Amino acid sequence: MKILVLVLCVSVVCLATPSPPKDFGTGLRKLKMSDKILLERQKNILRLFKNINQICSCKDELQIATTYSIEERSSDYTNSQVVKQFLTFYKQGLLPRDRIFSVLNEVHLKQAITLFKLFYYAKDWDTFYKTAVWARNHVNAGMFVYSLSVAMVFRADTYGLVVPAIYEVLPMAFFSSEVVQEAEVFKQKLKDSNEMQRHTIVSNYSGYYLNLHPEQSMSYYTEDIGLNAFYYYCNVYYPFWMDGEEFKLKNDRRGEQYYYLYQQLLARYYLERLSNDFGEIDMVYWDEPVKTGYYPSLTYPNGLEFPSRPNFAKLSEYFYNYGQSWSFKSRYGYSYTLVKDYERRIRDIIDWGYIPTKDGKQIELYTPEGFDILGNIIESNPCSPNTKYFGPLQIYARHLLGYAPQSLNNLDVAPSALEHFETASRDPVFYQFYKRIVLLFQRYKTNLPPYSYKEMSFPGVKVEKIDVDRLTTYFDYFDTDATNMVYLTPEELEKENVQIRVRQQRLNHKPFSFRINVNSETAQDAVVRVYLGPKYDEFGRKINMQENRLNFMELDQFIWQLKAGKNTIERNSRQFYWHIPDRTSYRDIYKKVLGALTDGEEVQLDASEAFYGFPNRLLLPKGKPNGQVFQMYVIVNPYKAPSFQQKKQETDYYFHRIGTGNNYVDNYAFGYPFDRLIDEYNFYVPNSAFRDVVIYHKSLDEVNSSQAQNEP
Template sequence: MWTSAALLAGLVLTAASLPREADRYFQASEDFLRRQLQVMQMFLWQYDAQMYEPFAAILESYDLKDNLAHFKEDPEPARRLLALCEEGSLFPADKVFTLFESQPWVEARLLFDVFLGAADLDTFIKTAVWTRQRVNRGLFYHVFRTALAARPDSRDFYCPAAYETYPQGFLDERVIQRAVDAKIRALQTGDLRRVVVAANCSGRWDAGRDPEGALCYFREDVGLNTLSAEFHRQLPAWLNSSEHGSALPDRKGELFLHFHRQLLARYHLERLGNNLGETPHLREDMSLVGYYPHLRHSTGEQVTPRQPFSKIRDTERLTLSEYKDYVKRIQEAINVGYVIAENGTQVSLHGERGWNILGEMLAFVGDNINYNYYGSIYYKEMYLLGAGNEKRAPSALLHPETALRDPLYYQGLRTFFKEYYYKYLETLPKHTFDDVACSGLTIVNVDVDKLVTYFDNFDIDLFHVTGKGFKLEDNTLEVSARLERLNHQPFSYRVALTSDKDTDVIVKVYLTPKYDIHSRTLPMNKRIFYAFEIDRFPAKVTAGKNIIQRKSQNSTVAVGDPPTFKTMWKKVQDSLAGKDTLVMDKFARPYGFPQRLLLPKGTRAGLPVQLVVAVFPRQEADPTDPAAYHLDSFPLLGAGYDVKFPDRRPMSFPADRLYRSEYDARVPNIFTKEVRIFHKNIDEITAGTR
């Protein structure tokens, strides 16, 4: 019930058309390994004018205009790209690429069509090398990563973590400068011993004056920000399903809303552990929280800070009055229960596709039912909040890699949900007992290990900052940034339930807040709204008594740390030399929700929360192919390409609607247990394991 009562054994790599379980793993062939090496070489020194040496031959011999025959049925996108290059009208190479301007969106879609249209992998790689030297570098790498995941012949390749290939977007500029200084000293003195640069989060020192600074360890977590970047690459707002359906996840509008609701719920739990209340929602007249990101763009410009007491104001591209018009139209559509399509027809928001239509209208351009009328309000809101002085470099809010670092992002997100999502919830019929209860399924008890969190150290290799002039194989200079990050001890839970028959079920596990910071019990529907899903998995139960045991490490919501660039580089090189074997796992995703962050920090005395376990009969979208249940982080990143999301119910079910009463939530197939999350020092953790 919701109410109170060893190296790389196998990996890869991106969302993919899922194989059957029997075809899950494959051994990398020599051709695959050589291509994998090329892909990794593309990410070396991303923003340098000169490419990695092996590509020099391609740059000399390959010209796009001489290879139009190597594109599929339609070489027109390649022709248009050539024309833009010749005209010199591409998005300027010396400008910072963001997802909040129309010209980069148009060019991103064009470049994606070029990459997707390449008839084979060889043409794709050569065209990528050719375009890298001609288009805006930030735009190129955004689209290149998206295309690698979307093409059937390249989606199994490993893409290195963005915090390794471009750490300037994830680490304080002072850390980067200290790393560069260490390289200079090493070259001058010949002392090539390993250097570790401390990289504490930027706000913790000022948490006394600015309470939001206490959460910098969460907002600036490199794994969380990598997830944000990965999400926006897998669901690009500039694509539409009618032309690029195979390159987009199923139910992407609904997935957008579910992902961001989970992000807001997780952030709320973190606030509780730091004695902070609900995230404030924004008002037009309020002063904005200040933020100093201490980051630099690839152009060398500083990521624009925001002064305390700033105000939301008109920008050159969007005025407050125009923004309010979009808001009014969307809220009117929610109130009447239908949206007006571009052709003037009325499309209901209350059918099976209601959540998806709403999400696409709020956050997409390509599949927006009427973009000119409703706009893409998520992007418009973030642009208003993040534009600031448009004559300066973009702020952190205007990049998915950095937006989550800014406390204003979460305030904007809460306002977004208050204005649209929650208003939509209020128009839907409330859940009743019969909607959620499952006859014959009863959870008798849930047992869970003690929940303990701590901070540990994590090193980011800065070879992509300091390695120019060295070879990866030599490993002659190693400079790393050391971050302190939140982690938790592995835990297990056991669900005791009875069933009146043999059946296949889906199990969902949540953490929900029980109290506010004043120790008052939260209303039921607020607890449900802030329910953070920590696992979702299929199981088989038999008639009679059953025990389902589950480890936190097996969560389908979260993933562990990805392999490092150097680790993967060595693995590929050794496999090519016959000294090792690379085995790939088509179900693995390296950049989902971080496993370490499944639990909020908690407190020394133990943060009281509710562990909620819900069990339902499976309702599979494709009963013949349940493999999507096993794809890493599928509840947040979707089921991959050409694959239906495995559950036909709404993604947030049973938290997808308000409940009529407390009684209606007291169903036998949902069990709530109050637990506490304890925070300890790492010394206490290690002492306990001796």
């Protein structure tokens, strides 16, 4: 019998990942166990995420859930304090299973962190799995999904196992109330049957029928399930609350990554806005009404609707709390004041150039590590030198801008879309707020000198020409398994004969390649960066490069060995380092794993099944039917190895794990050379070049017709 372990390509992590070693083979990791054991574990993990809002009815799991005792097995965890803390929370009363969980709620977060640590400090696989099975039936469903997902990233024996896509696990966070209603009606009409019963629901986006503001007409992009899932996973791999010392996140330029994530999300959003004749991204102002309303059209699993925000919503405590109960039992009622205080303090330290620490000392800010420290401060993660003074700016801002009502207690809450990572990027105000955040970072960068000609240039190297295939986008259909949004009977769960799919139109593009002709005087290692940015604004005016630099989205970054003489560097859009294809559905993955266990079938899955990256489909902005001009920028620089060297014990993987400090290609600043102000006399170096590109948006029929005729 032939059993092949999950075959995954190179990992894609939040920013860049070095090329895989030449001996990259058939294993996700250098296995020290049999393939069958790994496949059994994969099967068990998949089952834990199935029908998450229902108590598991599988006999073997149900037996574990009813007989396993964390208290009696406390010696099976390597951190006894975590066990005591969790049991205290459990006995006092955890968030009930059917309540709404938000990781941005202070009380919910404390419980979720303790649950994560319970999973993380389980001493072996058996303890970890039994703890997860027990928690599956005893803790809040949303908290379970979040804490287990984070634990699987950071445990050595689970890193690389596939977790179902979050939009299949929690579909109600991704599809409208209209879809949920139709799914429930279909389920109510079902009769007992041994045959598969399928139903497909065609879904629109919220901007289709409840468009409170013109911004919501772009909901096809902001509510794309791939984009929303990407943002969710960014915060699973790099949780804002996680201790950088304990889990080594400080090794990964954590604060700088935080900045670059949002700068790139804003750049990509602006490109899409230009395709829809919108201009600059608006920015929220705390003392002015938020003119952009939002109706999310989402329903929680317990039936409550997501709160909406009206147009011209006033933000002061008097207005957004008017008539509601609030006091110091919850600081969220003071979000308006806290946000202004925290932001002012951050601006002050950027101007002062030093940071006051908890013990009254001062840290210089304008040092090689200063920008990374600033990122930790703005995110308010535990790597910040003074979390109390600066505070969680983004948490209170999300509550304030989401316009959710104040809750009477921390168990019965109805957070806004902004207060969940899986739904936050649906709201146009998400981008307006993070524009403020990015500009805070840029306040720091403008105090740094522009890159000099020496820093920009690569002696002996010249980019002579850039060729790009025709760029075409279109909308196609994608089916998502959303069966988890309805209640299934134990018989239906056992037979697995009910399937509800949601069909949506989503932005996509035809695969394309680019070719870069480079001349090098000597053979040497180089790093190639490729960006896509606008050339004209919404009025057709050419944008000055100084104003335009933050609008460039990084398409690709890779190491290349230049040979002496002429070099032709060719890359296909499917190779781009942080872009991934669509996820395989839970059912298909489960069938493959089950087939490998029973029939010896081969299991071949892409890296995106176990990791995350930006959706390849959204690589290009929509463009226009008659074409829209953008520009591609290429720069080739000498290779500079990352400053943090990977430890020997961390090389048991064919990819770099989170916390190793090697989750990026080189040691340049993220966003280089657009991260600083531009001195145009030094910016245009021979080892860089611009190229105009035109993006055409066509119908699916036109695309299929051109492919049939073998047109480019």
